[in-house]
Amino acid sequence: MILYEIHRYRQGSWHLDSVYDSEELAIREAARVEQSHQVDAVRVVEVYDENNPARNRVVYRSGEVELRREAAPRSAVGEIQITTAQIAGIIAVGVVALAVWIYLYLH
Amino acid sequence: MGDVQPFERRLVLRLLNHWREWAGERGMPEPGDVVREALGDCLPHCFMLTPTDDGVLTFTFVGSEHAGEIGADLVGRPLDLAPANSLLGQAVRAYRDVMARRVPITLGGEFTDRNGRQILYRSILCPLGDGTPRALIGAANGRGVVVPIEQMHAAQ
Numbered sequence: 001m002i003l004y005e006i007h008r009y010r011q012g013s014w015h016l017d018s019v020y021d022s023e024e025l026a027i028r029e030a031a032r033v034e035q036s037h038q039v040d041a042v043r044v045v046e047v048y049d050e051n052n053p054a055r056n057r058v059v060y061r062s063g064e065v066e067l068r069r070e071a072a073p074r075s076a077v078g079e080i081q082i083t084t085a086q087i088a089g090i091i092a093v094g095v096v097a098l099a100v101w102i103y104l105y106l107h
Numbered sequence: 108m109g110d111v112q113p114f115e116r117r118l119v120l121r122l123l124n125h126w127r128e129w130a131g132e133r134g135m136p137e138p139g140d141v142v143r144e145a146l147g148d149c150l151p152h153c154f155m156l157t158p159t160d161d162g163v164l165t166f167t168f169v170g171s172e173h174a175g176e177i178g179a180d181l182v183g184r185p186l187d188l189a190p191a192n193s194l195l196g197q198a199v200r201a202y203r204d205v206m207a208r209r210v211p212i213t214l215g216g217e218f219t220d221r222n223g224r225q226i227l228y229r230s231i232l233c234p235l236g237d238g239t240p241r242a243l244i245g246a247a248n249g250r251g252v253v254v255p256i257e258q259m260h261a262a263q
Contacts (some may be wrong), residue, residue, distance in 0.1 A: 016209075
């Protein structure tokens with residue numbers, strides 16, 4: 001049976017809040033918990049097999065903790081963009097240098 | 108967001124809301140925190156179990172909907188006397204998991220009642236205790252499933 005667990009993030013760690021066999025009901029309640037209780041974040045985890053947590057996946061998330069986590073890939077994308085620009089600049093300088101060298105060689 | 112919550116009509120989420128209010132900042136409320144009067148029109152669908160001196164979980168309250176369905180008064184009787192072909196019997200199935208995990212568990216499904224009707228139900232079971240669960244409060248409701256006439260003929 002697939003179960004859906006609501007976890008709430010408080011004081012630096014995730015705590016199990018409640019368990020459902022309905023994704024819709026779990027997400028609905030998670031949104032309510034987020035609005036009405038003192039929590040930093042709430043998530044709903046789909047649990048296929050309690051003995052194999054690798055198969056679990058987050059189907060709903062909210063709050064600052066998850067947003068901070070999501071920020072990491074975005075900054076990595078930014079670094080890749082800078083590196084690409086640098087490579088393009090190096091190639092452009094190389095092309096110009098080669099053209100100058102060919103001009104000087106021929107003359 | 109403000110504190111005003113939209114009215115939740117689902118029985119299981121309404122009981123869960125009461126349970127959270129009774130718990131406050133604690134992990135779970137104690138049996139003495141339960142205010143039956145606050146349950147309003149949920150009350151006929153609710154039930155409560157507390158352990159006897161020898162640790163047997165026993166019904167201390169059974170809502171009128173369940174009592175009517177079963178046709179017997181289970182107050183003072185152990186949990187395992189709830190018939191499997193009743194809403195109450197289905198609702199208490201998860202009690203070991205609730206005791207072990209220490210959190211409310213909501214389950215639904217289908218079963219055949221004592222009149223042979225297919226019943227689609229949803230239930231919730233919530234722990235009560237001083238950090239360690241020792242009692243339970245729960246609720247369940249359901250409705251009959253309409254079987255298509257073709258399916259009825261096929262079954263005959």
